[in-house]
Amino acid sequence: MIDNTAPVQRQLDAYNAKDLAAFVACYHPDIAIYRMPATAPSLKGRAALEAFxxxxxxxxxxxxxxxxxxxxxxxxVIDHEKVYGIAEQPYEVVVVYDVQDGLIINAWFYPVG
Incomplete structure (x- = not known):
């Protein structure tokens, strides 16, 4: 059985370690990141993800x-996360990760509150 949480956990660990190469490696080359309620991706492709x-x-x-x-x-994989460091106060977000062949191909970020 495929563990779809594995790439999601790896990218979280790499995010917290600020390990860019390990972070980007968890994503499909055609990754699309959506910041809801936007209907178009805010980031598309590994190069854009890495640069951002x-x-x-x-x-x-x-x-x-x-x-x-x-x-x-x-x-x-649906994560309810608390994010620190971006805003003055920590904030919460719900992220839906779409995992395909062991990589994250889509991610939708929903603000909480």
Missing amino acids: YKAERFTIAALRAEVLQRMVVGNK
Whole structure:
């Protein structure tokens, strides 16, 4: 049986370690990131993902995320996360990861609140 949580957990660990290469390796070359309620991806493709996280996220010293709750439905991994370092106060987000062949091919970020 395929463990669809494995690439999601690996990318979370790499995110918290600010390990860009390990982080990007968890994603499909055609990754699409959606920041809801947008209908078009905010990031498309591994190169765009790598450039964004290199410049906009992994430069933040206090950056980290913790999973408050995780649910798996088929090839979807749904994480309720608390994110630190981006805003003045930590904030919560729900992320739906679409896992295909051991890589994350789509991710939808839903703000909480």
